[in-house]
Amino acid sequence: MPLRSIFAGLLAAAQVPEPLPPASGAAIEWRSPASCPDRSALLRGIETRLGRSLRPGELAVDGVVTVHATPPLYRLALRLRVGGPEERRTLAAATCAALTDATAVLVASAVARAPGDPLVGQANVPAPPVRAPAGARPRARPPGATPAGGEPAGAGEPAGAGEPAGAGEPAGASTSPGEAAQEATPPGAPAPDDPPPADREPALANAPVPGPETVEERALEPLQPATPRAEPARRPALGGFVRVQGGPEYGALPGMTGAVGLAAGLLWRRARLEVQGVWLAPRTAVRAEGELRASLAAAAVQGCARPGRGRVEVPLCGGLELGGMRGDARGVPDARTTTGLWLAVVAGAGVAVRLGARWSLTGALQLAGAIVGPDFQVRDPGPAVRLFAPAPVTGRLLVGVEVRLGDPR
Template sequence: MPFAPLLAALLVTQVPEPPAEGAIVWQAPPGCPDRAALERAIAGRLGRVPTAQELALVGQIGRTSAGRYHLDLRLTVAGHTQTRALTTRQCAALVDAAALLSALALDPSAAAVDPALPVELEPSPEPPLPDEPIEPDPPAAQTAPPVEPTPPARPEPVDAPEPPPPAVVVDLAELTPSPPPPRRRPGGFLRLSGGFEVGALPRPTAGLDFATGVLWRRARLEFHGVYLGPQTEARGVNSVTVSLFAAGVQGCARLGRARLEFPLCGGFEMGGLRGEGRGPGARTGTGFWTAARVSAGVAWHFHRLLSLNFAVQGLLRLAAARFDLSDPDAPVRLFEPSPVSLRLLLGLEVRLGDPW
């Protein structure tokens, strides 16, 4: 047929270009970068904005049950399609990874492009296609077999390298061991107490107790000064008035919590019993006094610096002076302290730097 050679020539010289493979389709949950951010990231990596004929991208970001972000990505470049599945904690990292994969698929050297460089997001004009020579029509008299149209050669697909793993952000505070809590320094206190004593003097008497010392969180070391008011013992026309001055030390365990403290203490005291005699042959003198002491009490810390203290003290006499009336026939004993005595004290305490 006379139209066969002409049809063959037209098929050879007028092969249409393949249709555009698509554009960028991007689906992301609220809070994630949108399609415009992805296009800017691709342009930053590639150095220009790719056309729809160059790149077809379909990406969808979803949330996993663990709260991470998962990206299903499909890239089509020059008829070659590749898929990727990426998961990370930050949604923005998936946009960067998708941009890097797209740029590498279009241009393997795009990995060296700094994505921070400003890029105009206007579509770059496509370079004009070179003019292709058109074969002249063969003479009508010449017969030739029909020529099959040859599809245009497509470039070999370039496998994009695997994207680098997302950067792991490590908080230096997690790697640096926290410093140990500072050690609490011991504090101090001053306390003035008043109360009653039974057993050390001839009759129950009032007394004062002044204490100071060191406070630890669960222990006390206390130093005491004690004064017991004078009481009188009489035998006929003779009598003796006795008072007590002493100093002591004791250690305590601090039990309890919050505003209530229950100190349990043990120690000793030493001092002098002063007796003033009245009657024939009477005189005044001071004798030795020493006793072991145990106590239990309660302290109410009603203020950061102040406490109200109540204590019960038991004393065991170790050594004490005796007061006798001199008589040529037989000495008469006027007074001797009891082997055991008891004190009840109520006081106000000022605490400084207490680590309680």
């Protein structure tokens, strides 16, 4: 038993690793806000996870931590070189401490993987003892087997020596399976109770010791570049439209009449230019001297502003209208048909409600002030008698449907 204790003590002393040299001059550049862990904290984290001190020239680290207004608040631009090409990483985290811990893990892993590390392949962590399965008994020595001391089995032993090992030992004493195998095996021979080499737990060679995982480390993720926003489709600078309209009209012809028209033009973002044609249905003026049936066909050129937002637009237009008014006299001597010149200033205000991408419902009130208008008269021997003349100012209420082609709004 004394020899066994001395041997176990020497074996335990042989497994204690030699002390590693202290850290010196690691090339670590670490720039971070004042509230973050500093360079010394990062160095301690690397050496703790690596299990040893860093050597001069073993690595080069350059890290810059910045604070942002939107989550993740802390972002790191890291440059790392360990005996090879430089690596670049970008990390983000909710706290600066988690970002520092993540950097320590990355650096320690890179150093442990470096092929030029002289400690790679040397076990710096003691291998755990091999334990026998639960409930297993040590294998009994076969009859005639000679122990290490050279005395045959059973010699000098009391009755009951064939009992399992430890039966004759005092209470509290125990023999591990490894010790039993050493006692029953000659020097240099493999222990019969030892499992095959494949069943042994492998020794950890220079394995970095990871620190405790935190919530912040689990939440770490590489900072991906922001996805560029899709730009909205550019609208054309110039568009066009066609409009069909109609409604009542009063003043240009005798009594109330109806007007129909067609308009087309160009569209800009805040303005429009349109050409409008209009035809007024014939109406008859009855006088004691005779009758006159009149109609009007004219065309107008107008410029419009386009105030309004969204689906509603309020065009404000103004322009000139030129046309001819046809008069057909009846019931008078020498009756004939004639056409008089029509020239007027046109102004109007309307509304356009968008029903879809191209369709709009429109309404407008137009006023026309006659500059030049016809005067239909009957001339008999004596003074002339007027059968009809248009009013100085006429009004139209037009409702229509408009098709737009490439509206820039």
